[in-house]
Amino acid sequence: MAKLPTEMTVIEITEPGGPEVLRPARRLLPEPALGEVLIEVTAAGVNRPDTMQRQGLYPPPPGASDLPGLEVSGHVAANGPGARHHAPGAAVCALTHGGAYAEYCVAPETQTLPVPAGLPVADAAGLPETCFTVWTNAFERARLRAGERLLVHGGSSGIGTTAIQIASALGVRVFATAGSPAKCAACEELGAERAINYRDEDFVAVVKELTGGEGVDVVLDMVGGSYLQRNLAALRPEGRLAQIAVQEASKSQIDLFALMRKRLSIVGSTLRPQSVESKARIAAALEEQVWPLVESGLVRPVIDTRLPLEEAAAAHARMEAGRHIGKILLERNAG
Structure with missing residues (x-):
């Protein structure tokens, strides 16, 4: 050389x-x-x-x-x-x-x-930052498996586009949120079953409608703040929230009884x-x-x-x- x-x-x-x-x-x-x-x-x-x-x-x-x-x-x-x-x-x-x-x-x-x-x-x-983050949080810590349902926030981001593709390829039903029609279209082209425009749609209501009222198994969230309680509401019983960033805020209130009643888990990590x-x-x-x-x-x-x-x-x-x-x-x- x-x-x-x-x-x-x-x-x-x-x-x-x-x-x-x-x-x-x-x-x-x-x-x-x-x-x-x-x-x-x-x-x-x-x-x-x-x-x-x-x-x-x-x-x-x-x-x-x-x-x-x-x-x-x-x-x-x-x-x-x-x-x-x-x-x-x-x-x-x-x-x-x-x-x-x-x-x-x-x-x-x-x-x-x-x-x-x-x-x-x-x-x-x-590849590295997004793949390391998605794999360890969604698939290892939150134990996402084929046949389950995943909600990805920030679906058009580097993390989001990676999560949608990997999860879809491994047999997961994927929903995503994004902030514009173009970003929502991109998410669906990558494999999201439905992309939700968070600016004019309630992602909890949409997810519940799409899953027959049940909710998703895993939420991959990079927002934090006001999304915390809504993420828990979007989860089905035994669901898991994987927190990977806090772009809105690192602190939020939580209804512990709701978490206990649905037997939910919250995991997260920084890389x-x-x-x-x-x-x-x-x-x-x-x-x-x-x-x-x-x-x-x-x-x-x-x-x-x-x-x-x-x-x-x-x-x-x-x-x-x-x-x-x-x-x-x-x-x-x-x-």
Whole structure:
């Protein structure tokens, strides 16, 4: 392989603030540590935690890169000590601890997966964060199974479009909420049996009507706040609520008697603080259970926008405007 450069272009957060604080800079290449791989970046996915980190609301954990970016695709440039699963030059995508907004990025080998056959390398940057989140919360923690019913909030988001496709491919009846006719149409094209426009429809009433008054088995929610009690109302007895974000609010009141009467469960997790071992287990499950669905074409990352790495500020502005459907990618040599 060609000799690696000593410096690279990165996107730094110069201070907490709006998208304009994201600016290109030059840094030394990171060196892969024990069990890590160095990836020459083709693309990085943009996610809500990136925008929160930029605002100073979601600081990176100790030892993680201060650069934003939690998912990446590209080619293995070098292996650190003990890393030997992916040969140099192999096309991979990875869940990172941070640092994906750069020309080179390190990631644990156990969180690095081969790019599924038939998928463009750049598009694979839209897989890790969404697939890890959906799989561990909906299918592991909430125990979603074939034949059950799932309600996905934010159905047109990166998480939502992934959840709809994976669940539909695995035999789950899927309903979704979204905020416009175009977004609802996109959800139904991806496999949702019915998409509910939350701006002018009551999702609890619609779900109850569609299920003969029973409700759904699992709700995958990223809103929180006022949605909590309504989510519980939308669940059937023995139903499970999987909380994966709190875009409206992290606190809400709950009717505990209603929860007990219907024997409901509330689970949830954030991905970044989990151990390398925990993420390795999720990665192995994805390669076994989800990667074949991607290779068969049943699941595909939905790409809304591709922007050059240097236009990270525009990518954040688009995400925060809420007009996107699917993933926003930062690509080297895009444009």
